[in-house]
Amino acid sequence: MSELRLVVVGAAGRMGRMLTQTIPDTLGVRLVGALEGAGSSSLGADCGAAFGLPATGVAITSDIAAALAEADAIIDFSTPAATIAVAKAAAKARVAHVIGTTGLSADELGLIAEEATETAVVRSGNMSLGVNLLAVLIEKAAKALGPGWDAEIIEMHHKLKVDAPSGTALLLGEAVALGRGIALAEHSARGRDGLTGPRKAGDIGFAALRGGTVVGDHTVIFAGMGERIEFSHRAEDRGIFARGALAAALWTRGRGPGLYSMADVLGLTCA
Numbered sequence: 001m002s003e004l005r006l007v008v009v010g011a012a013g014r015m016g017r018m019l020t021q022t023i024p025d026t027l028g029v030r031l032v033g034a035l036e037g038a039g040s041s042s043l044g045a046d047c048g049a050a051f052g053l054p055a056t057g058v059a060i061t062s063d064i065a066a067a068l069a070e071a072d073a074i075i076d077f078s079t080p081a082a083t084i085a086v087a088k089a090a091a092k093a094r095v096a097h098v099i100g101t102t103g104l105s106a107d108e109l110g111l112i113a114e115e116a117t118e119t120a121v122v123r124s125g126n127m128s129l130g131v132n133l134l135a136v137l138i139e140k141a142a143k144a145l146g147p148g149w150d151a152e153i154i155e156m157h158h159k160l161k162v163d164a165p166s167g168t169a170l171l172l173g174e175a176v177a178l179g180r181g182i183a184l185a186e187h188s189a190r191g192r193d194g195l196t197g198p199r200k201a202g203d204i205g206f207a208a209l210r211g212g213t214v215v216g217d218h219t220v221i222f223a224g225m226g227e228r229i230e231f232s233h234r235a236e237d238r239g240i241f242a243r244g245a246l247a248a249a250l251w252t253r254g255r256g257p258g259l260y261s262m263a264d265v266l267g268l269t270c271a
């Protein structure tokens with residue numbers, strides 16, 4: 001079978017560079033395009049050599065249509081605005097789109113759902129095996145414990161992260177909500193401050209910490225009467241996200257349009 005031809009969006013970013021580094025070690029894929037924004041100082045540079053990695057022969061461009069012309073799949077860790085621009089082009093060109101970008105608004109998620117009527121889209125707030133397995137365990141725990149156990153989600157990331165709560169915290173919050181059979185949007189407590197009053201029964205709380213170089217730490221606490229259960233995941237290396245995204249891209253091969261998750265890719269379901 002021929003190699004899957006990949007375009008990386010956000011090629012100069014932390015995850016873009018990690019993908020450029022990981023692709024040569026991944027069987028069955030080949031980098032054919034690297035996208036950055038129109039104002040990027042990296043335009044025209046080799047997306048490997050520019051960052052101290054082996055040269056790839058792929059120059060960074062801001063021309064989405066040209067980059068997609070020879071592509072089978074896109075891996076996108078960028079910004080919400082860039083992801084939406086790429087989603088429109090991917091739908092038109094029928095190129096599969098793996099989306100790791102977080103911080104998308106409800107309207108932007110609606111546009112991604114529209115894209116998924118035209119092409120295969122895998123979107124996840126966290127591409128690692130560990131977090132996606134954790135989400136299955138959290139769903140089971142939330143179902144078994146019921147809403148009498150207060151669920152709180154704490155996350156910590158590096159100081160350059162721009163969105164909160166993290167995509168992973170929201171994914172884990174969704175798992176709690178799914179286990180309880182409720183809608184997360186109607187039961188979220190985000191950003192408590194000042195005279196908040198007592199905790200509202202059934203809420204799923206979120207707290208975001210930022211500092212240093214933390215790759216990504218998440219803990220879900222179920223607090224009961226006189227006892228507490230805590231589930232934690234600590235990302236030590238961005239390679240886990242890159243490898244997950246590459247597995248997702250390979251999984252899209254031959255797949256019809258649809259909005260898929262990493263649970264679909266990894267075959268993880270909560271019975």
Ligand SMILES: NC(=O)C1=CN([C@@H]2O[C@H](COP(=O)(O)OP(=O)(O)OC[C@H]3O[C@@H](n4cnc5c(N)ncnc54)[C@H](OP(=O)(O)O)[C@@H]3O)[C@@H](O)[C@H]2O)C=CC1
Nearest residue numbers: 010012013014015036037077078082100101102125126127
């Ligand atoms: N789902 C997952 O498993 C993971 C998700 N993420 C998410 O991925 C995203 C990126 O993270 P990270 O790599 O750390 O962030 P970075 O800021 O390091 O990288 C984002 C890159 O996207 C570039 N960019 C901005 N506008 C455009 C555009 N129009 N077209 C193409 N590229 C553009 C940025 O360029 P410039 O700096 O010039 O603006 C930057 O180089 C975040 O939303 C993060 O939360 C991160 C890790 C794992």
Ligand SMILES: O=C(O)C1=N[C@H](C(=O)O)C[C@H](O)C1
Nearest residue numbers: 102125161166167168215216
């Ligand atoms: O911005 C990051 O760095 C990360 N973003 C994702 C998130 O928002 O959860 C995944 C990971 O935690 C790293």
